[in-house]
Amino acid sequence: MSHNPYEVLGVDRGDDQATIKGAYRKLALQYHPDRNPGDRAAEEKFKEITQAYEILSDPEKRRRFDMTGSADAMPDMADFFGGFGMDDALRAFQDIFGFGRSGTTASAGEDAVVDIELDLREVVLGSTREISVTRNEHCSGCDGTGAHPDHGLSRCERCGGQGRIRTVRRTLLGAMQSVTACPDCGGRGSVPVKVCPECGGTRLESRDRKISVDLPAGVSEGHFIRLRGQGHFPPDDGPPGDMILRIRNVDYGDFQRDGYDLLYRTRISFPQAALGTRITIPPVEDEATEVDLPSGIQPGERLVLKRKGIRKLKGFGRGDLVVIADVYVPEKLSRKEKSVLQELDGSDHFKPSS
Ligand SMILES: [Zn+2]
Ligand SMILES: [Zn+2]
Structure with a gap:
């Protein structure tokens, strides 16, 4: 063996x-x-x-x-x-x-699992995508009957076309009769006269499909999206399984995600923090946004742009876009810069306020 x-x-x-x-x-x-x-x-x-x-x-x-x-x-x-x-x-x-159960219980097909990666815009707004999937479908050579098209099906001799047989099993309680799906025909009542040469009687063939899918906004890594009935067809008469989209990765670009909020960290110079400055935030949707950081902004201070973040997955509303200002303190100074700063350090405005 x-x-x-x-x-x-x-x-x-x-x-x-x-x-x-x-x-x-x-x-x-x-x-x-x-x-x-x-x-x-x-x-x-x-x-x-x-x-x-x-x-x-x-x-x-x-x-x-x-x-x-x-x-x-x-x-x-x-x-x-x-x-x-x-x-x-x-x-x-x-x-x-599933022959052990009463009658002819056809089992559903397997789920087809597809991994996808998303970018920022798709997560923020939602998107429509063409998803490629390879799945088992009914064989086109025999329309899923498993029979050679020139010979067709004949009535199953074993069950007389009923699809069910009665069997007697010996159990601790004595002989018990049960009705099960006929093993010769799988409960269908008919068998191929000659098996289909395309699928060898499995009734299935593997096909590449492109399926248009609406992806909701607000999803994140690890989420699953289940599309009912878009998975593999089973070899018997049950319904197809589901297609499961597994979100493996999201590319947030220059942003970090915090729930439905997007965080954008920017580094500004020490004079810019003191004087105020205009920065450009890369596009979240279509266009870059210019934002004025006010004079006197403190290191780590957050500027909240309401409802410019990610659309919420369930319910209404949108998260915020949060700009976080990191202030760069110079590590090297020329003699002249040093003397200017020393002079400024004497000013009352340069003393940390409590
Ligand atoms: Zn049968
Ligand atoms: Zn076939």
Whole structure:
């Protein structure tokens, strides 16, 4: 038995969950013991692919396999390989595709996660963006039926087209009957006469899409924006998952953010602080702003420009733009400068007021 779950499922290390699940589904339906009665080799294969999927569908186990390159190096996984029986495999298979539940519960598709970076203007005002996403959609070769277009679908023999079968399970309470989705047809009541050559019967294909998204003002790093139904289509009949935009980084340029306020630090000279000066603040929206700093402004003093900051995410209003004046004290002086300052130091106006 190969102990490399990627090889077992025939997937690549970089493949996402939806792709891996699709690969597993295809193999699982091929080797499912109900389809291969009495075939020991198919049974072993079914157990092996289910084990492989259990590792790759668990982010923690997958990460550890990627690091060590071997399931044997991981004690709990070695156990897993040893003590994994047919019942375990069947139960896992049912859990994965939701067959264990009553009736035909189709599960939703996986979420598609996209990382984005924003700039100052987008955060201040909000924006509309084209977001590129690669997601699984219904195969265009078969319209998502999984069947070869020239051969179509036929009624599932196992469930007689009902999509459900009754099974009897032995439990502590005795034999119990339950209704589950038919494993041959996945609850659809029909099976492909011949599988679609495009998707190999997985019913899905990977497509690159551009989606126009309105990004609200006021978001920041670490925020998630969820777009319902824009994620991966599932291999069964469930609804698509969501698209999740994860804001990884915001470039605030020359500003710092404090809640919905923007802070702008400027350095002015000591005479400018005393005399007053005009500074230029780089554009927050479209144009730079000129601001007069009053004479006598103190180091670290804040000048607040009301409602010129970031638009609030929920509700109305806007934060402020806060200018903070840092005053530069000269580190070197010429003889002449020194004598001027010494003269000024005698003046009452140059004594710190309390
Ligand atoms: Zn069926
Ligand atoms: Zn197809």
